[in-house]
Amino acid sequence: MNVQNLRDNYPKLISYMENNGYSKTYVGRFKQEIQRILELADSKDWFCYTDVYLDYTKTSQSPDYLRNKRNIIGAIEQFDVYGRYPDRRRRHELFKRGAYHLLLPEFKFVIDYYCESEKKRGKKATTIYTESHNASTFFLSLQQKGIDSLVKITEEAVLSVFMSPNETLLKSCSYKKNIAAVLKASILYHPEACHRILAFLPALRETRKNIQYLTLEEVQKVKESLTNGENSLTFRDKAIGILALYTGLRGCDIAGMILDSIDWDRDLIYIRQQKTDSPLELPLTAVVGNAIFNYLSSERPHTESRYLFVSQNKPYSRLESRSIGNVAARIMRAAGIRQSKGDRKGFHIFRHHFATALLGNGVPQPVISRTLGHTSPESLEPYLSADFPHLKECSLSIDYFPVLKEVFSYE
Incomplete structure (x- = not known):
């Protein structure tokens, strides 16, 4: 140098x-x-x-x-x-930011090989990014321990990435799965080393956090804020909120809607989902249609943009996903709910409410999965934990268990 x-x-x-x-x-x-x-x-x-x-x-x-x-x-x-x-x-x-640019050539080649092969197989770009990013941080951690090739990776080194010396878990099960996906796709490149490293990955049990949900009182306050003309919410914010609440659409899909997504003659909403790239067709109900019509006729600026929801200031560009998140926060604030630190404020909680409301009303799970645009029936599982009407049917009466009277006596 x-x-x-x-x-x-x-x-x-x-x-x-x-x-x-x-x-x-x-x-x-x-x-x-x-x-x-x-x-x-x-x-x-x-x-x-x-x-x-x-x-x-x-x-x-x-x-x-x-x-x-x-x-x-x-x-x-x-x-x-x-x-x-x-x-x-x-x-x-x-x-550039990220672990990939710090990797040695052999580790970079594994990431490149995975990205190229999975792209050809049609795996979604966001999935490829997440899995390759996790694998890059994994290889960088090993590299910082002095390991400079696949054949030098030991079980002890792999476990040290996931566990601290006192056996405290440092990485999640999804992190492990993403690394495994990269290694499995790269087996053709270096079969012996990849099979060996896969065997070194720890057996982690997948856990789920408790998912926050909207209470009936919160839902009522949200509905009131979306129909109330005296708050600061714009027609655009209300239309977006009503779409999220009554259709369960993801925020990114709402942001990606174009004017042609609404078929007024057939009362249908048609989109191509951002997450799965699959088409989705939903009925256009009166409450949703009226909210969108109010926005289009009274507030949407004159612009050549074909996106349904645009910014309120020039150059009137399409709303990005983060802007949709800001709309959700404004709706929560107008409704006077979920303002404490740690409260879930994004539109996904509306999607969660939509799914659990359908479950609670006895709508078959395959129908709900199709309505939400899920490609796998297993995607509905996180919503089952808030299906209280049916969960109560599974409860046992305490009459079957001997309990002293003093347990229920209050003084």
């Missing part, structure tokens, strides 16, 4: 920072890092500034510490290689 340019010109960088109000502490960190680079460049096997940073990953796993090192070393690289000075407006990171 040639550092002669840095050696000759780094005083200009320090002088620039001192004259532009950077703190003495921050400038001191730059001085310290530059001196380290100049002193060790000849003795270290560094090829570029990324290698300078990777040296730190061998001695520390603190996210904050490593982030600080990335920013400083990245800024030094920008000055040395491109002649750019810090501008306070952006961080000069060395490489």
